[in-house]
Amino acid sequence: MEQGAKTLLIILITALLLGTLVVAFNPAYRQAFFALLRDEPAKSPIWRSNRDYYTDITLPATQAADKSATQETSHDAE
Amino acid sequence: MTQNKLISFCYLFIIGIALAMAFPLGSTAVVPLWAATAILGLLAGTALHFVRRRQPADARDALYAPPPRFDALQVGAWALLLAAALFLGYTRYLAMIQPPDQTLGRVRFTAEGATWKPTDQMAATSFLKIKTIAPVTEDIELRLVGRLEALRPVLDDNGLPILDDQGRWNFTQTDLPQTSDPVRIPAGTPAGAEVLVAQPFTHLDQVEPLNQPSTGVLAILKPVNAVSLFARSGRNVVPIRALGRITADPWVYSFKTVLAITPDYIQYQPDGPYFPVERQTIRVTINPDLPIYDSLARSAAYGYDIALSGELIAPPAAANVGAFDQAKYLRNYNIGGQMLLRTPLEGALPIDIIIPQGHDVPREGNGLVEFSLYLRDEIVRVIKQTMPQPNSAFLGALTLGLRYGMQNTLSIASERYDDTSVRPILELGRDTDELIADEFRASGINHVLAVSGLHVTIITIMFMGIFALLKVSRRVYVPFVIFALVIFAIITGARPSTLRAVIMNSLFLLTWGYMGQGVRSSALLGVPVAAFIILLQNPAMAVDPSFTLSFGAILSLALLTQPFFDIFKKFQGNQFIALAILVSLLTWAFAVHWLLVVTVRFWVLYGLLAAVLFWLARLLDRRNIKPIGSYGFANITPGVAGFIAAQFGMQIGMMIPLSAYYFYRWPVAGAYANLLAIPLVGVVLQLSMLAGLIGLIPGIGIYIALLLAAANWIFSTLFLLIGHYFSRWFTYPFVVKPTLRWLFTYYAAVALFIWWRPIWFRLLRPRWNKATRAGRAIALTAVALVVASVFAAGHAETKAIRHGGELAISVLSVGYGSAILIDTPDNKAILIDTAYVQTDRGRRNDAERTVIPHVCHKRIRKLDALILTSPEPEHIAGAPTVLQHFHVGQLGHPASLDAKLAEGPLAELLAERSPRRLKHRFSGTAIQPRTLVAGERLFASTVQGKPFAIEVLGPAPGDTKAPLTLRVVYGDFAMLIPSDLTYAQQQQLLETTPAEQLASQVVIAPGHGTPGLEGILVGMPKNYERSLTEITAALLQKAGAEAVIFEFGNPRPVVGDKYKVAAKLHGAARRIVEDQLPDARHLATDTDGAITILSDGHTYTLTAQYDAAVGYVDTPTSLEICW
Structure with missing residues (x-):
């Protein structure tokens, strides 16, 4: 079991290091990182590439925006 | 013990x-x-x-x-x-x-009169059946008298049914006296026959005889109110209304959503009473144009109460022999009917979400399931933020079982990703429109998408590793890991393969954590216990591929790895080199020329080469020439060597026999691709799970998830590339489907291989040594007899499928297209046309999906001829697929097809299989097309004194426009195949061909029953009825047709916007042909399924697939037959 834990730890550390390199050198991942940092995940190119993938799963902020937009529409209808 | x-x-x-x-x-x-x-x-x-x-x-x-x-x-x-x-x-x-009917009582007729003896009371409204207990010798007439408690839902102000705060539907009940229509059971009806009573009852009080038979015994039965009882077959059926609940996570595709709805009540007839439903679910498909689509196409919809109305269709049985049987498949999953809800232009919606009284929101489902689905959605949100397409779709399927999300995801090699917001890591420069799912299937790594033992084991190890890192005692963390596995099973849809793995791993954790047992004993106990638990809940799963493949895999791993390892480790030094050369050569043959691999000459040469190589190896050993010393399989790192042996065991124990049995195919690439894919998937899955879970931590979580996902982007891309390249390098061949007897024999041989040591050393050898000479002779004879009987049975099975001396013609049901397989009396296989290939969203290749599986089902290994009759795509689009997968002796075509053979994929394939290429000349797989003209007779022979031939009636030499017209003749029987003859060409055939040359008992309707469609631009032509009567019907009359077959189906994919005209024209053609040939039998491949014609040269029989498949349909659906 200790062997399994050690393997997992190695995978985790290697992945974090490799991931850092990818984020540093790949423009899409870099932009995604900064979009998260600015709290604007919807502007991330990664999020945009997934716009047609499980469209019902949205960002929390988008959900709130959608909800308020729906409320506005219903007010208009009234 | x-x-x-x-x-x-x-x-x-x-x-x-x-x-x-x-x-x-x-x-x-x-x-x-x-x-x-x-x-x-x-x-x-x-x-x-x-x-x-x-x-x-x-x-x-x-x-x-x-x-x-x-x-x-x-x-x-x-x-x-x-x-x-x-x-x-x-x-x-x-x-x-076969859920048992409830017996309500018996009625006995004697000379003194009738006696009704009730034995049970009805508990709910239901239809009733009358069953004969003894053969009926005199006509019996009777009627049933009782009461009906008609339930009608209470509606709210919006006209929706009311659900109380306890989740019960509110009904008003009207008690009505009920009397059935008179039921007559004629004399001669055998015992066990059933008659359905059209009127529903809630209480049965009396059975009233309407005549005075002197003898007879009948039972009154109440069938189980299953969904299938209320499902109707066909198109445009009377809609039903249902009140129920969504009882599974919706399957959300990019273009539709599929809901599993368990109905509580069904209203079978408009304005009729509501019936309580006791079992089965309805599979409901909704499209995005539905106004409340967004509310239903999400995990949160699980548990919603629903009112819906629409056509409840009984799942169709297989339209072709050997094809996928949807009815059987859905029945295994307890689904009794299907509904496709269309949004009406006006009026009420076909589906409404019902909110219980006193609540503001719809009801939720099971709390644990709700939590699991919530967790899944949160992980998907993390994946969407951290992993670009198409990798995100792959990881969603791999990690969370969201296979529907990658249904239409294009290969990583597609150039379409070059224009997306995240450019791919590698630009492969070879555009493809293949789907990832198809590439995975062809490369044999599709199993990673079926959440199974591999996933569950990786996750178990991952959690055990995390707890070990945190220094938690195994006795403490085992329950937590089991809980996590249960959540994971729910998230991924609790399929049999997942349940098997979760049960097995939980048993392993419990025995390992608290009883100190090892992995092997846990596996041997876990496999049968897991199977027992799954099958106790749903025994029909026993033949489901997801169940058998999963258990086949784990048993192969447990039982075959060691025996193969023991064999491989014997190869050392020069023997090891010889083995490596042989494996490399076989791999080359698999990759480069599959059609060569399936020839006998290849295996004879391969066997000779193997003998020479091993002889050479031994010779070099004797002369002490050992370039690699005694290095061998045993010197490879144990983990890697064991893995290779396990993969080999999986191929022998599971992939080759079961893949062939279920899918008629063997992904040969899988034997190689998995050597890379399985180690890689461990990394990809663990990183994906960790990123998904860590991403849920507020604040820092999403950043760590992004770093992990960034690394995983590289690993997952590698995985997708394995799928892409292995599917390109290797073919995905079709193989002959093994019969159950063959499978049994195969697995008996595998069992002998596994346990040969105890069988030989403990059981046989002691007895053999003690046996007398006579005893040994008897034993050897018995073994020889067993082996001979196995071969004889196999031969008889093949003969039963392909009768010698009999002509068998299969007109396949391939939508709006044509494919006819002729099995001649001297057992030559001739395929006429290859059906249509739809390349847009539907992506339906009928050659791959229907034609080739049918050929494989008939145990045909080689096509003696492929004849293409017309240049239209519904006749020839599947030709490249057929040619790619089969030895084809001849390729015949009309002159009108010359242009098609010189361009596109067909031209590429013919160039590749040119007789000029040595490898095709050697393997006998070269193709030389031949133009056919009127007057030719193909495959002319005489079988049992009766002549057989395929006569070419048209086109005339020099005609470069007309399709082929063929007439299959065997003795007194003939069948006419006029392909896509236009009215003018039909007229010409009618006028120039003598009646005796046209004479045919069976005729295929020209142009799929839509003759003249090619000349139509908009709307129906004015003279179509006259043309149909004076030309098409006249041609059929001149041929003396006793049966007319329409090769029809949904014309939209083929004819595009003209599909409505095609449907109208087909309707008109059928009507006119039925009027003009009233004594002929009229069949269509869309409503009757495939048509099989058998002839011994004198008489013939004609069978429709749906008639033959009646036994597969749930018996309660015969309710509609009564009406």
Whole structure:
């Protein structure tokens, strides 16, 4: 079991290091990182590439925006 | 010892299910069988109790005396328990497939009159059946008298049914006296016949005889109100209304959503009463144009109460022999009917979400499931933020079982990703429109998307590793890991493969954590126990691919890895080099020329080469020339060597036989691709799970997830590339489907291979050594007889499928297209046309999906000829697929097809298979097309004194526009195939061909029953009825057609916007042909399925697939037949 834990730890550390390199050198991942940092995940190119993938799963902020937009529409209808 | 008996109990339960599948009794046997099972169980329990009570005394005796060698009570107790297991399996399956009708009473007719003896009361509104208990010798007329408590839902102000705060539907009940229509059972009706009564009842009070028969016994039965009882077959059926609940996570595709709705009540007829539904679910498909689509196409919809209306369609049986049987498949998943909800232009919606009284939001489902689905959605949100397409779709499917999300995801090599917001890591420069799912299937790594033992084991190890890192005791963390596995099973849809793995891993964790047992003993116990638990819940799963492939894989791993490892490790030094050369050569042949691999000459040469190489290796050994010393398989790192042996075991134990059995294909690339894919998927899955879970931590979580996902982007891209390249390098061949007998023989041989040591050393050798010469001769003869009988049975099976001396023609049901397989009396296989290939969203290749599986089902390994009759795509689009997968002796075509053969994929394939290429000349797979003209006779022969030939009636030499017109003649029988003749060409055939040359009992309607469509631009032509009457019908009359077959189906994919005109024209053609040839039989491949014609040269029989498949349809659907 200790062997399994050690393997997992190695995978985790290697992945974090490799991931850092990818984020540093790949423009899409870099932009995604900064979009998260600015709290604007919807502007991330990664999020945009997934716009047609499980469209019902949205960002929390988008959900709130959608909800308020729906409320506005219903007010208009009234 | 107890563990062994538990294992035996589980396996006998499975054998009981297998027996029920092979030899099912009627539904009336279910109740007595349950009673027998209970009695056996009770007796076994009592006997075991006595055995246990006696044990202390026996144990004391054992200290001083040897234990009794044979304890009759103990043996008897276990025999009873195992018999109970057998009965339990048999009865459980039978009860699921044929739920027993409730007997309400019997009516007995004597000379004195009729006596009605009720035995049971109805509990709910239902239709009733009358069953004959004895053969009916005199006409019986009767009617049923009782009451109907008609339920009608209470509606709110919006016209929606009201659900109270406890989740109960509100109804108003009207008590009505009910009398059935008179029912007449004619004399001569055999015992066991059933008549359905059209009127529903809630109470049955009396059976009133309407005549005075002197004898007869009838039973009045109440069928189970299953969904299938209310499902109708065909198109444009009367819609039903249903009140129910969404009881599974919706399957959200990019273009539709599929809901599993368990109905509480169904209204079968408009304005009729509502029936309580006791079993089965409805599969409901909704499209994005539905106004409330967004509310239903999400995990949160699980648990919603629903009111819906629409056509409840009985799942269709297989339209072609050997094709996918949807009815059987859905029945295995307890689905009784399907609905496709269309949004009406005006009026009420077909589906509404019902909010219970006193609530603001719809009801939720099971709390644990709701939590699991919430967790899944949160992980998907993390994936969407951290992993670009198409990798995100792949990881969603891999990690969370969201296969529907990658249904239409294009290959990573597609150039379409170059224009997306995240450019791919590698630009491969080879555009493709293949889907990832297809590439995975072809490369044999599709199994990673079926959440199974691989996933669950990786996740188990991952969690165990995390807890070990945190220094938590195994006794403490085992329950947490099991809980996580349960959540994971729910998230991924709780499919049989996942459940099997979760049950097995949980058993392993429990025995390892608290009893200190090892992996092997846990696996041997876990496999049967997991199977028992899954099959107890749904015994029909026993033949489902997801169940058998999953258990086949784990048993192959457990039982075959070591024997293959033991064999491989014997290869050392020069022997190892010889083996490596042979494997490399075979790999080259697999990759470069599959059609060569399936020839006998290849294997003869390969065997000779193997003999030479090993002889050479031994020679070099003797001369002490050893370039690699004694290096061999045993010197490879144990983990890697074991993995290779395990992969080999998986191919032999599971992939080759079961993939061929279920899918008619063997992903040959899988043997190689998995050597890379399986180690890689461990990394990809762990990183994906960790990123998904860590991403849920507020604040820093999403950043760590992004770093992990960034690394995983590289690993997952590598995985996608494995799928892409292996599917390009290797072919994905079709293979002949093994029969059940063949599978049994194969697995018997595999079992002999696994246990040959104990069988030989413990069982056979001691007896062999003691045996006399005569005894040995008898034993050898017996073995020879067994082997011979196996081969004889196999030969007889093939003969039963392909009768010598009989002409068999299959007009396949391939939508709006044509494909006809002719199995000649001297067993030559000729395929005429290859159906249509749809390349847009539907992506339906009927050659791959229907034609080739049918050919494989008929155990045909080589096509003697492929004849393409017309250049239209519905005739030739599948030709490249057929040519790619089969040896084809001849390729015949009309001159009108010359242009098609010189361009596109067909031209590429013909160039590749040119006789100029040595490898095709050597393997006999070269193709030389031949233009056919009127007057030719193909495959002319005489079988049993009757001439057979395929006569070419057209086109005339020099005609470069007309399609082929063929006439298949065998003795007195003939069939005319006029392909896509236009009206003008039909007219010409009619005028220039003598009647005796056209004479045919069976005729295929020209142009799929839409002649003249090619000349139509907009709307129906004015003279179409005249043309149909004076030309098409006249041609059929001149041929003397006794049966007319329309090769029809949905024309939209083929003819585009003209599909409505095509449908109208087809309707008109059928009507006119039926009017003009009233005595002929009229069949269509869309409504009758494939048509099979058999002829011995004198007479012929014509069978429609749907007629032959009646036995597969749930019996309750015959309700509609009565009406």
